[in-house]
Amino acid sequence: MFCNQCEQTAKGTGCTKVGVCGKQPDVAALQDLLIYALQGLSLVTAQARAKGVSDAAVNRFINEGVFSTLTNVDFDPARFQVLINEAVAHREAIKLRAGLTVDNPAATFTPAATLEGLVAQGEQHGISEALEAHEDLRSLKQILIYGLKGVAAYADHAAILGHEDESVYEFVQRALVKSLENLGVDELVGLCMECGQINLKAMELLDGGNTGTYGHPVPTEVPLGPKKGKAILVSGHDLKDLGLLLEQTAGKGISIYTHGEMLPCHGYPELKKHPHFHGHYGTAWQNQQKEFSEFPGAILMTTNCIQKPVESYKGNIFTTGLVGWPGVTHVGKDFSTVIEKALEMPGFAADEDKGSVLTGFARNAVLGVADKVIAAVKSGDIRHFFLVAGCDGAKPGRNYYTEFVEKVPQDCIVLTLACGKFRFFDKKLGDIGGIPRLLDIGQCNDAYSAIQIASALAGAFGCGVNDLPLSMVLSWYEQKAVAILLTLLSLGIKGIRLGPTLPAFITPTVLNVLVENFDIKPLTTPDEDLKAILG
Template sequence: MGNSMFCYQCEQTFGGKGCTKSGVCGKTPEIANLQDLLIYQLKGISCYVKNLIDRGETIDKNIVTFLENSLFTTLTNVNFDSNSHVKLLKESQKIKESLRNKSPEGKYPDAATYNLSDTKEDMLKDSVKAGIMYDENLDADIRSLRSTILYGLKGISAYGHQARFIGYTSEQIDQFYFLALEATTNDNLTLQDMIRMTMRTGDMSVEVMKTLDKANTSRYKDPSIHKVNVNIKKGPFIIVSGHDLRDLEMLLKQTENKGINIYTHGEMLPAHGYPELKKYKHLVGNYGSAWQNQQKEFDGIPGCILMTTNCLMRPRETYKDRIFTTSVVGWDGVQHIDVNEDGTKDFSVIINKALELGGFKEDEKPKEILVGFGHKETLSHASEIVNAVKKGIIRHFFLIGGCDGARPGRNYYTSFAQMVPNDCIILTLACGKYRFNKLDFGTIEGLPRLLDVGQCNDAYSAVRIATALADAFDTDVNSLPLTIILSWYEQKAVADLLALLSLGVKGIYLGPSLPAFISPNILQYLVDTFDIRPISTPEEDLKSSLKQAN
């Protein structure tokens, strides 16, 4: 049993059904099963915490932080290090016991009454009962919604973690983690109850993105239009990947006047739009493309890489000595930079290594792209946009965004963007934009036709833009000339999708494939209620988007 697993939380899952021998993402059965057990422990903790919440008691913030970090650790392409999982598991048992002692007598689910074994071997044996498919008699639709809620929570935890690191939290979110996890263990809840809890997860996803938006814009000011060089410069360098702006800021401070160039990578590209980060002259550009090309792009480079969140892939030997992880990210044998008690980090190991490696030998000719179309920047052009729509100069808006992946079907998004007629505007966000963000789309009424709204969490910005435009036209979002084409890869995209549904957005195109954890009945419910559409061909989908609008 030790060498099998079951995981279907991401888009690339084997055969579109589930990974059973090893994860397509690179995780081993051992990691997958330790993650199952950790989630099981979090569910158990949540059963006790829900009791405390029901009795009006306040929850220790350390428990909230632990739960958030643990959920985030199990997100796709974050942590592949078994020691850090065992450490979290042991910590979870201490927390569980302290809560158990405070909780009233009563009947609790197995996840709550279970006690963690002492050794990793025994933990792995126990993990069987924590498996998604363990209860064969569970109703398929209930299982589907439990998974959807859990994956939505994982996405929320990633955003919550990022906001908390800047010092911003939401009391609602902090409580919701426990209430929602308890719901996934509760056999008394009906299908209707679970649908309500799934929609509630969408509400909380909006709330956490709003919190993170506030954190980022308060600390780094509202994004504005900036040019970013996507080619390399001569000299020692560090590439910062992931999503965490605070890590980037600390590294920028610590590398000032050291002769080191800092490049963003992947989802860090939007950092160039924030005035308080852009002011550092040695933030010189963006390196490479989307996360799934990192093994090729990092191969033997003469500089260092810092991974602040997902998406980490198995590091090749040619750069394993120069890639560093921080926060919840981890890989066996890769150097980790811990956070100090006071919330700071010391990046001197990566700085010294970058200087020692010496960096690129010469400059490439610069090539620039534009970033920084957050809600404030874009809406500063609202009246021009509205007038252009009223005059028929702008016909339609397409939001083409989401996470990217390695599947061949993903060139759909490139083709779609290229086929969009010249009288339409494309909004984009998350790393799906690397499919087309270096192409030239020209301008319309003085505005670039391609507007980069930011990271995946900036789905919040896109919503702000859409609702403001709807208000300007005195209508609702679903009546706007707007089509949303969503590419999903991991659990943050699940949170984003639930957020859009909770806001009542209809007619979203979803691809490249449908989630394996959505049962046929639940899919039917989403189609009936929200008119969700699996993508077909770019030609067909573009035609039906523009036809509906007329």
């Protein structure tokens, strides 16, 4: 195997024996084969679309398939076998429906009948085998494919809530087709920038789905201590799964807790109205083995960020949607099995006060006090804004973000989003004229909110976003972060500081292009970076 799509890839170059994430070589090969099958399916759908034939179910399926290959989503070989065969079945059905003959190996290959045979086929379509021989072209193609995985994730979240756009599906499929071709630097760079723009659309769709269904987030104090009684912990990202679980557990004496990126859900009015939606437990995804082992209830894993479950809680954790792990019970949207397990388990023995954190500062909440923010900037009370955001991870070096936030001067505001916040989410930074100095905007997809906030402030000050007293200090781990970075670059945002390490799939030549055109900077130390930013 060879996989270098996440920040924690072995030795900073690539996982070759087993994934640091827990991905086994067979799953890596099956994921590569699924992408190949989806490229072939996209060849057919693109030609069918040109003839006026577009299948909504197939559009959804392609996005789900691409999302399934994103880091920490699905580790179950049997499920990939199903997806690969389903991709080919869709491919052949659309050929017949649209009267197509497509002469390309990706659009004609026959999947092996056995799992072992599929793994062998997948080994012929990995990065080294399937992408460009020229390392810089391969690097750009990887950036595109990994960005597509992030786009597919956000588009799938949005579609679950009924928000879809044909232009997103068209681009994902067209880019998958283009990734099969021998392209030059200019065309690949153009596709990467277009990927960033399409990701903005996907995040806008998801924002519309979340706020249209559950209301705009409002500032909310979230308890960190448990409540006596039975409990269910929800991790991942999916608001609809949480909403369904809250409805199904009403009146059953079970308290619902969030974990990881589900923390911002406490700010949504239609979710927080449930009296048994209690608080937040634990921190980021990479700590779940320890934290889940200590949780005295059932655990529901939605979408991505699952780690290999340890025996202490393997019988208590359930997956739903696209997430999966071999041997872990997978459930649909009837969570009765999860509820039964929670009622069997001891729950928390007593109430415990562990303090609280604030969340719910998405764009409506922040822009609702924009006049105060603007006045504070003009008066000099607020000197600078820092967006310290992105993914958390286990690799050493991420204490940088904790130290950075601790050292941000008292006259500066810290905006944050995604699970990177767990390096400092419980820090008490105080306020500036009633405006909290630490504002939790939300999940990783709420980068859309951050962009809207920055754009509104730029409009108010009559300048461009790059001219605002705003600096972005970002952490990355997986492919949704790649998509968000492409969005920021496509919007012309410059001067981003990125870490804790730079992606292994970006070659020195490509990095130089990013530095020259977008002034991307690798992290140094908190003191040096703060001095460079603030002078």
